[in-house]
Amino acid sequence: MINTTENSKEVAPRGNFIHQLIEKDLSEGKNNGRILTRFPPEPNGYLHIGHAKSICLNFGITQKYGGLTNLRFDDTNPEKEEDEYVRSIMEDVRWLGFEWGERLYYASDFFQNLYEFALKLIHEGKAYVDDQDAETISKQKGTPTRPGIESPFRNRSVEENLLLFEGMKNGEFDEGSKVLRAKIDMSSPNMHMRDPILYRIMKTPHHRTGDKWVIYPLYDFAHGQCDYWEGITHSVCTLEFEVHRPLYDWFIDQLKENEYRPRQIEFARLNLTYTVMSKRKLLELVKDGYVNGWDDPRMPTISGLRRRGYTPASIRNFAERVGVTKVEGTSDVTLLEHSVREDLNKTVQRVMGVINPLKVVITNYPDGLVEQMEAINNPENPDAGTRLVPFSREIYIEQEDFMENPPNKFFRLSPGREVRLRYAYFVKCTNVIKDEVGNITEVHCNYDPESRGGNSPDGRKVKATLHWVSAAHAVKAEVRLYDRLFSVEDPAGQKDRDFKEYLNPDSLVVMPNCFVEPSVKVSPAFSHFQFERLGYFNVDPDSTAEKLIFNRTVSLKDSWSKEKEKAI
């Protein structure tokens, strides 16, 4: 036999294109081998799964290659920014498992530096005060295909510019009456180089600097410089900033004093099917009450996912799976869901629960007898051990596990049919009790005492195994079933209509009368459970001693409904 195994190539994971880029920088000895990245959110909303990708990328780079990552709040627009968002962002980054330590920055920390830098540009004749209003300036900028024209104020003297900018800073002018602009090139093919605005006048108090400043730098004038002052080596941002890069570099050119310069690298933001990701839209959902806050379990926010029962590891794995490229694509939410299932499946406590209870009376079972049945905590992990589940004469099963007139493919309980109660006995349906209206109120069964544990000594088989809960011992709970918030693949892409038209009206279904086995109550250590046959659930933080609330993290894929569809 010919040995072909030599050719079987070991797949050497080479990382994404940013990793390769960094390896190159490292091998060329750039920045003396130093690596410093940053995660720079604007505190104008809660972080979402898209930010998680960026967080994992930025912190992941420095974990892999050695280096540190700063957390920086890009707070140059006081109208949108709030302390609540700052707090939630810090909480979410930490929860994801990343730590910035002492390296916490705010763009507002650099307001003085930026002001002085602006002064320097004015002195060098590279910046000027423009008295025109926003509309006029915008018109003069031209279009992507047509060059702009120069402002009549473009050639003011340095002295006059200095005086006016000083006046702007001292609040002598109204909002919108003057701006500071860079003097670059009004006919540049790149719109961002057509004398971009550096400073505007805003008399809104800032969440950190209060009313100390009435002029605020714009993104382009702040971001790169903050990178520079913090010593960032690789400034990773999303694709839409690609065209800003020449401007980013232009400012750095004016600023740099030695070989060091930060470098902007762009990657594709995350898009998910059935999900809207823009902060503006998420804010709208919150403000207009379509969801119950930023941490509503249906929200794609990190806090929403956390409340929904997603684990930090599952989100990190997901970020790893979707990869990092410059191609704008849309990942499937099922990939995210798969990541949680994979994680939860290994660790989570199995438990029996009934969402839609149907009472079953085992008529030949001794009244008052309670047996403790041994149940496996996690079939994937034998170390998780077993627990005892009480069994008695009256139990609850899932309503959909019983059909009076079963179709062909239905193998669960129906009159005359025998099934297994998981970890307990074989039972056979003997009678159906109905109310005056004809609704089934309870089902009567006989059990086979020989089948304790779930096997009959005579070797006869049953086609189904049901989960159940002893009526006398069950703990009552409210279960919240969540479905996708949107019912259209990419609501953001449906530009013809308002995204809210694609909201799924059944995205939250509250089941108030559920029962779970008593072991749930005595296991406060576990926040996550897999309900046998029903999926993954976690205990909602709003639960109280009186009211136990479960959120469905992800459902198991519904093969039953598939069978139903086939049968029909």
Place this chain on the structure above:
RNA sequence: UGUCCUGUGGUGUAAUUGGCAACACGUCUGACUCUGGAUCAGAAGAGUCCAGGUUCGACCCCUGGCAGGACAACCA
């Protein structure tokens, strides 16, 4: 009629920098007889946007197209 970016199975990514395309998810099939959506074992599915060129050989380099995206906020 501009500038920049991008084009690999259904989806998301990879290909040792030129050596006849790999992985994950999904899908399908089978096994597991105390559930199985878990787990295990298999399978199908792209010839890399198109057309030329360089080369013994191209997803990779060159030329020309085509397609998609970003840019005209005193947002970030």
